[in-house]
Amino acid sequence: MSETTASTTVTEKVAAPEKGYIGLSVPRKEDKRLVQGQGVFFDDVRRHGMGYVHFVRSPYAHAKIVSIDVTAALALEGVYGTLTGDEVAIQTDPFFEMSVAPGNQIRDYALAVGKVRFQGEPVAAVCAATRELASDAAELVAVEYEPLDVLVDGQEALKDDVVLHDEAGTNVVWSGVFDWGDVDTALAEADHVVKIKKLHFHRFSSTPLECSGALVEYERGTGQWTLHCNHQMPGVGAIWMAPALRTGIDKLRFVTHDIGGGFGNKICLHPYYVTLCLLARKLGRPVQWTEWRTDQHLANAHGNERTFLDVEVAVKADGTMTGFKVKAVDDCGAFPRYEPLGCIIWAQVTPGCYDWRNIQVDFTQVVTNKSPVSPNRGYSRMQHLWLTERIIDIVAAELGFDPVELRKRNYVKAEQMPYETPNGCVYDSGDYARCLDIALDLVGYDSIEAKRAEAAARGKLLGVGIGSTLDSGTNNFGQSQLLNPELQFSGNNEAATVKLDIFGEVVVTLGTVPQGQGHETTSAQLVASLIGCSPDQVHVRPGHDTWFNSHAGFSGTYASQFAVTGLMAVRGAALLLRDEMVSLAAFVLGAPEEAIELSDGFARIKDGPPEAALPFMALGAIVNANNAFLPPDFNPTLNHRFVYRPYFGVVDTEKKMGKLTLTYATQIHAAVIEVDRETGVVEVVDYAAVDDCGTRIHPQIVEGQVHGATAHALGAAIHEDFVYDEDGTLLTANFYDYHVPHTLDMPPLKTGFIESPSPTNELGTKGMGEGGGAGIHAVCAAVQDALRPAGAPIVYDSCNPYWRIWEMLQDPEATRANVEVVSR
Amino acid sequence: MEPVRSMPIAVEVNGVTYERDVDARRLLVHFIRDDLELTGTHIGCDTGNCGACTVHVDGEAVKSCMLLAVQADGARIATVEGLAEDGELSALQQAFSDHHGLQCGYCTPGMLMSASYLLAQNPHPSEDEVRKALQGNICRCTGYVNIVEAVVAAGQGGAK
Numbered sequence A: 001m002s003e004t005t006a007s008t009t010v011t012e013k014v015a016a017p018e019k020g021y022i023g024l025s026v027p028r029k030e031d032k033r034l035v036q037g038q039g040v041f042f043d044d045v046r047r048h049g050m051g052y053v054h055f056v057r058s059p060y061a062h063a064k065i066v067s068i069d070v071t072a073a074l075a076l077e078g079v080y081g082t083l084t085g086d087e088v089a090i091q092t093d094p095f096f097e098m099s100v101a102p103g104n105q106i107r108d109y110a111l112a113v114g115k116v117r118f119q120g121e122p123v124a125a126v127c128a129a130t131r132e133l134a135s136d137a138a139e140l141v142a143v144e145y146e147p148l149d150v151l152v153d154g155q156e157a158l159k160d161d162v163v164l165h166d167e168a169g170t171n172v173v174w175s176g177v178f179d180w181g182d183v184d185t186a187l188a189e190a191d192h193v194v195k196i197k198k199l200h201f202h203r204f205s206s207t208p209l210e211c212s213g214a215l216v217e218y219e220r221g222t223g224q225w226t227l228h229c230n231h232q233m234p235g236v237g238a239i240w241m242a243p244a245l246r247t248g249i250d251k252l253r254f255v256t257h258d259i260g261g262g263f264g265n266k267i268c269l270h271p272y273y274v275t276l277c278l279l280a281r282k283l284g285r286p287v288q289w290t291e292w293r294t295d296q297h298l299a300n301a302h303g304n305e306r307t308f309l310d311v312e313v314a315v316k317a318d319g320t321m322t323g324f325k326v327k328a329v330d331d332c333g334a335f336p337r338y339e340p341l342g343c344i345i346w347a348q349v350t351p352g353c354y355d356w357r358n359i360q361v362d363f364t365q366v367v368t369n370k371s372p373v374s375p376n377r378g379y380s381r382m383q384h385l386w387l388t389e390r391i392i393d394i395v396a397a398e399l400g401f402d403p404v405e406l407r408k409r410n411y412v413k414a415e416q417m418p419y420e421t422p423n424g425c426v427y428d429s430g431d432y433a434r435c436l437d438i439a440l441d442l443v444g445y446d447s448i449e450a451k452r453a454e455a456a457a458r459g460k461l462l463g464v465g466i467g468s469t470l471d472s473g474t475n476n477f478g479q480s481q482l483l484n485p486e487l488q489f490s491g492n493n494e495a496a497t498v499k500l501d502i503f504g505e506v507v508v509t510l511g512t513v514p515q516g517q518g519h520e521t522t523s524a525q526l527v528a529s530l531i532g533c534s535p536d537q538v539h540v541r542p543g544h545d546t547w548f549n550s551h552a553g554f555s556g557t558y559a560s561q562f563a564v565t566g567l568m569a570v571r572g573a574a575l576l577l578r579d580e581m582v583s584l585a586a587f588v589l590g591a592p593e594e595a596i597e598l599s600d601g602f603a604r605i606k607d608g609p610p611e612a613a614l615p616f617m618a619l620g621a622i623v624n625a626n627n628a629f630l631p632p633d634f635n636p637t638l639n640h641r642f643v644y645r646p647y648f649g650v651v652d653t654e655k656k657m658g659k660l661t662l663t664y665a666t667q668i669h670a671a672v673i674e675v676d677r678e679t680g681v682v683e684v685v686d687y688a689a690v691d692d693c694g695t696r697i698h699p700q701i702v703e704g705q706v707h708g709a710t711a712h713a714l715g716a717a718i719h720e721d722f723v724y725d726e727d728g729t730l731l732t733a734n735f736y737d738y739h740v741p742h743t744l745d746m747p748p749l750k751t752g753f754i755e756s757p758s759p760t761n762e763l764g765t766k767g768m769g770e771g772g773g774a775g776i777h778a779v780c781a782a783v784q785d786a787l788r789p790a791g792a793p794i795v796y797d798s799c800n801p802y803w804r805i806w807e808m809l810q811d812p813e814a815t816r817a818n819v820e821v822v823s824r
Numbered sequence B: 001m002e003p004v005r006s007m008p009i010a011v012e013v014n015g016v017t018y019e020r021d022v023d024a025r026r027l028l029v030h031f032i033r034d035d036l037e038l039t040g041t042h043i044g045c046d047t048g049n050c051g052a053c054t055v056h057v058d059g060e061a062v063k064s065c066m067l068l069a070v071q072a073d074g075a076r077i078a079t080v081e082g083l084a085e086d087g088e089l090s091a092l093q094q095a096f097s098d099h100h101g102l103q104c105g106y107c108t109p110g111m112l113m114s115a116s117y118l119l120a121q122n123p124h125p126s127e128d129e130v131r132k133a134l135q136g137n138i139c140r141c142t143g144y145v146n147i148v149e150a151v152v153a154a155g156q157g158g159a160k
Helices: A071-075 A085-091 A131-140 A183-189 A234-244 A270-283 A293-299 A339-349 A381-399 A403-410 A432-442 A445-457 A477-483 A519-531 A562-589 A616-625 A699-718 A774-786 A802-810 A812-816 B028-035 B091-098 B108-121 B127-133 B145-156
Strands: A051-057 A063-069 A079-084 A122-128 A142-147 A172-180 A192-201 A213-219 A224-229 A252-255 A287-290 A305-315 A321-331 A358-366 A460-475 A494-500 A506-510 A538-540 A596-599 A602-605 A613-615 A639-644 A661-676 A682-692 A750-753 A819-823 B006-013 B016-023 B054-057 B060-063 B076-078
Touching: A051 A131, A051 A270, A051 A293, A063 A085, A063 A122, A071 A079, A071 A131, A079 A085, A079 A131, A079 A270, A085 A270, A122 A131, A122 A270, A172 A339, A172 A477, A183 A305, A183 A321, A183 A358, A192 A381, A213 A270, A224 A270, A234 A252, A234 A270, A270 A287, A305 A381, A321 A381, A339 A358, A339 A381, A339 A460, A339 A477, A381 A403, A381 A460, A381 A774, A381 A819, A403 A432, A403 A460, A432 A445, A432 A460, A432 A661, A432 A682, A432 A750, A445 A460, A445 A661, A460 A562, A460 A774, A494 A562, A494 A616, A506 A519, A506 A562, A519 A538, A519 A562, A562 A596, A562 A602, A562 A613, A562 A616, A562 A639, A602 A616, A613 A616, A661 A699, A661 A774, A661 A802, A682 A699, A682 A774, A699 A750, A699 A774, A699 B145, A802 A812, B016 B028, B028 B054, B054 B108, B060 B108, B091 B108, B091 B145, B108 B127, B108 B145, B127 B145
Parallel strands: A051 A287, A224 A252, A321 A358, A506 A538, A682 A750, B006 B076
Antiparallel strands: A051 A122, A063 A142, A079 A122, A172 A358, A192 A305, A192 A819, A213 A224, A213 A287, A305 A321, A460 A661, A494 A506, A494 A639, A596 A602, A602 A613, A661 A682, B006 B016, B054 B060, B054 B076
16 A cells, blocks of 8 residues: 655665754754845846836626727836737637536636636736836726626526636536445435535635736747746646747746745736736836735635535444535636646545545536635645534534544544545555544643633633644646546656755755745755755755756645655655765775765765765865766766656546545644624634644744644634625725734644654655645634534534624524434 | 925935935835835735834834835834844844744744834733734734744843
8 A cells, every 4th residue: 555656766875874854943044044134035036127017907807898998008108018818819829728628618818808707807917117107007008898797606606697708608617426435325324314505615815925926038039938936836837828828838937036925826827927928028128017915815816615515424323424425516716727626636535534435526616706716725625624524513513422532433543544545545644533632632621611611601602623634745636637537647746956066065956946835944954864964065946947946847836745745856866966976985985885974074984094084075076077087987977856756556537536645644623712602703712733744854844834724724714705795896805804813813822743654755754734724624613612502503604703603693593404414 | 386206315224325216106115125125125915914014214113015215204214134233143033043933934024123123122022012013914824823932032032
């Protein structure tokens, strides 16, 4: 079960130094520049003669574009030029669509062509000498619209009364039934069937503090574009963009340096970037665009909204659950873009943390007149995991089971690892029950009833809730073939280069595109450990550069994978370098290779005389600058690229089965909350997050990711909601109305961990950055628990701000009507 | 009469005096970033909520997107670039690194400027005092846990 491997086997000639720097929280290499304001973010890049771009955006959610007149804008002094959808339609091809017919007939261009489909959709772009002028000129662009009926509800979209994309003729992007095991028999043989009519996972996004943007240069002589940008997945960005621009993929050079957070929200930037490429070519000057916060909320990318209908859960008398069925309606906004993959990606965690063998999911994705979505921290799995956790807590509440005991009864057990799910995924390692015990200890679960009574005396309703999740990392892109068997994507890969330079400096370039995850530091730790030097001696180039850094087709930083793909690529390259350093030292020192050890920046003869030692500088200098004495058949380069390719095998597109991802980190959270009976205001009063991501390279960085994912989850659970009115106007288009957690909103976080090393890779690591939205699930469970004495309403939405809780307090029966138990 | 659309201003930033003609409508943050090319001060919103652009103006912590450049005429401004002395990190900057109080580093300059203002007023703040002082600064990476810890620790270490 633990079959894994890299594409190239690296023979270890020399035993690696003992753990070295692995597991130590060494100072982050990134910090020194960032705390001094010396980071380089895309908006910091300047070029002579650059113009600033402002987008003209649709005020309507759905309308025909009758005409666009740019005359007045062009007449303004300092305006360099404009671009409209008509020009885009002539100069580019629509972006490729991943779905099958008719969903793949959707025509998606960089600017709106003929019609707008969401509020904030760009219809034209203006470029001028300053940001202010560009904004002024954009206001002078006269666009005549003919408003159309608006569709903002996913279930309504299924009716096709209003159709967004005439070419497709339907709002359905993709639909399919996933059916594993035998759910009908499981339901027929169950002692209880718990039915839930509707659950709703809301729309929010991680809203990185740095908005999107780029400075784009065009070189007329070669047809080459350079994008100084913050795209977090340039490999895939180029796959979208190059065919649309009718150019070769090497004509698009992506350069990133520091990126101010990504969280998946910087994966679908290709429409904006194509516009910038066209403008740079048209105007013959560098063009710069920095998205405004309001624009980001309106028209960058939201997370998926998903409605679960007609859930039926099979439960035995002792609480053992044997499976469930559900209809899922996923609302991806106006254009699917990356999104149809979300129709599949949840299947990486089909049974959640549970040993459920019979699962049927009837999945449909639709378009609506809302912002397009993109991957967002926890992407697609989070929504599904929320469903599994809601199922557990609703079953527990309705049948009178203890939520802790019910979880433990149904969890996949440590002794079942590695565990194959009903759809062929392999949970590599973990101990969910142990993580849960640690989380419960941290919040003092034993004394929770006393705390409940104490809170009640203060007029508060106290509740405790658990969120059990898996952070599946290192995608198998073969899952795209479950969506569309014709798609030519499968597997995964990542690249790194490690070299020893002339003065003994170790230089590492990565294919990954970090946005705060500390890749420079952890890569240096690993390289230093493998070749025997200090992390300070290792220079890891910040950011990504398509021309000068190593990269592979799936390069980027997304889907919780750096700790496996990124570091395994670094490891492979470092081992190749190490072997060559050993061979070179053996040759120079006249000793057998087995006698050479690398440590403290020297190659030495083990137990040899102290003078029999070569500093790394000598090795680098010999190969690079002083190599005349090396024999003709000995050609060390001290410069190695390695591509790591996890092994998955081919997916079964008929049965929709396969190894959809490589590793599964565990996050078990416990939240203690208090609800004010009068107002519905909820406060998180105690919180514990327990993480198991296998081997931790840098514990402080891991813990930082746990904190961050928890904050995102708590924000989403209580405050953050992209709310549209019936006209398709976004009501939460800035940080006033879209409240993200501030210092005073965050409870003190307690953290714990265990390490269940992954058998899938030599480092034992697992990706863990996304978390599985555990905080959302835990808060939903805690709210439901708190409200038990107040009519026991059922928490049916993933966002529970004070007003929704107040409504549940006023009319608990309305939510209870959502649930029915059939017992035999 | 035509309204005045630009005017000359003189400001002292991190000890250096700059004289520039600026558009009357230019925000202080754009003046600092685009005209003075001090790009350590960041922009994270357009509504004054996020605090990434926090600088000190005449000793007060202010959000530089909420002032026009012309309003700063004659002021003494401090930005994140002025915190370290001769390349030596201040105790507060060092505490941010030691406690992993930053991930992507985008909010960090604003956090540092708000925190250094707090420490100037209250050299040994409690956790609650730190949380109150930083409530106008948004971080999307850290959940604030380590930022708060770093500022408290800097106070205990006697940072200015």
